[in-house]
Amino acid sequence: MEQEDIYGRISEMARSAHGTVARGTSSSEQVLEEVTSAAVKHLEAVDHAGITLVRRTSSSRRPEFLESTASTGDAPHLFDSLQHEFGEGPCFEAIWTHQTVRIDDATAEDRWPRLMDAVLSRTPIRSTLSIQLYTDGQELGALNLHSEKINGFDVDTEDTAVNLATHAAIALSSARRGEQFRSALASRDRIGQAKGIIMERFDVDAIRAFDMLGALSQELNVPVSRLAAQLIDREHPDPTAPGK
Structure with a gap:
């Protein structure tokens, strides 16, 4: 991907992410839907996208509630359901410990074997990027991008996705302030x-x-x-x- 093309796509996705707020239709849900739609539309490698929200009611690192939202189809929601079922996965890692977690090949991923077995048998997902979107007190969120191809995400795509997540976090913060x-x-x-x-x-x-x-x-x-x-x-x- 050419450098100019990368920045052009970032700019277009940023306008999309911020556009909902600028138009005055600035609910948090609408902003998140704009973000996932923009990711699928503008990033060729992304076949599915969604947001994982994790809430906790104590100081424990263990999440007590997981919610899947703004999914562009059934696959992201099912992926989150499986993570919740097994209590592990890239979204938890992205939320709690890292800004970005990448699965290049679900068929060879050994960090979460039970989850990967279920993902391979029940979804078309073969590679994933999970990017920390925000942390807000007891609620945390991750932007999840999925590809149906093994090694679907290269370095340029990951950089662009991280930039999108940054703009999304800013837009989401503005939307929440507006709601308040x-x-x-x-x-x-x-x-x-x-x-x-x-x-x-x-x-x-x-x-x-x-x-x-x-x-x-x-x-x-x-x-x-x-x-x-x-x-x-x-x-x-x-x-x-x-x-x-």
């Missing part, structure tokens, strides 16, 4: 509506209404935003909600 911001705005709006209901119902001012919400929140050990949502639903129930 929109969530905060929605929470503020709900609290404002709940204050208005209390002010009208009990003839109190805004400060007193908020104090009442805060006191009830502490008494019931329920977040103010959730309490506000319950109050709004009680006063203005959604006619389309189940049971309404």
Whole structure:
């Protein structure tokens, strides 16, 4: 692959990864789907792509929950399911210990023999790149690129994929910040509506209404935003909600 072609593909994939955020359709799921689609579209060696998310609820290195998302087909999801079944594999290694783990030949790979036997018998995958995408507290993620050919990934492809993963991590971080911001705005709006209901119902001012919400929140050990949502639903129930 020519050097100019490599950088051209990186630029195009970066635009794809960041484009979802720029267009305002910036959910985390959409960003991840853009990334895996871009990998299959722009990297000739990649036949399948997906994201593995691993969560843990303790300080143990052992993952307690594995989720496969943004898969471009059945193969990445099945590959993750097999990793979860056997509790080992390149995605775990990429997430916990390395930035990138490569399987050149699944028929000769000896690091995870049980997993490889299952992969060979149940999937078309013959070589894999697993690239650490991000680490965020108790959640970690890897971008997984699969080829149906033995020795499907050369050094240039791996370099390009690592660059894509870097752009993906930046885009994903931006998307998550946007989600948090929109969530905060929605929470503020709900609290404002709940204050208005209390002010009208009990003839109190805004400060007193908020104090009442805060006191009830502490008494019931329920977040103010959730309490506000319950109050709004009680006063203005959604006619389309189940049971309404």
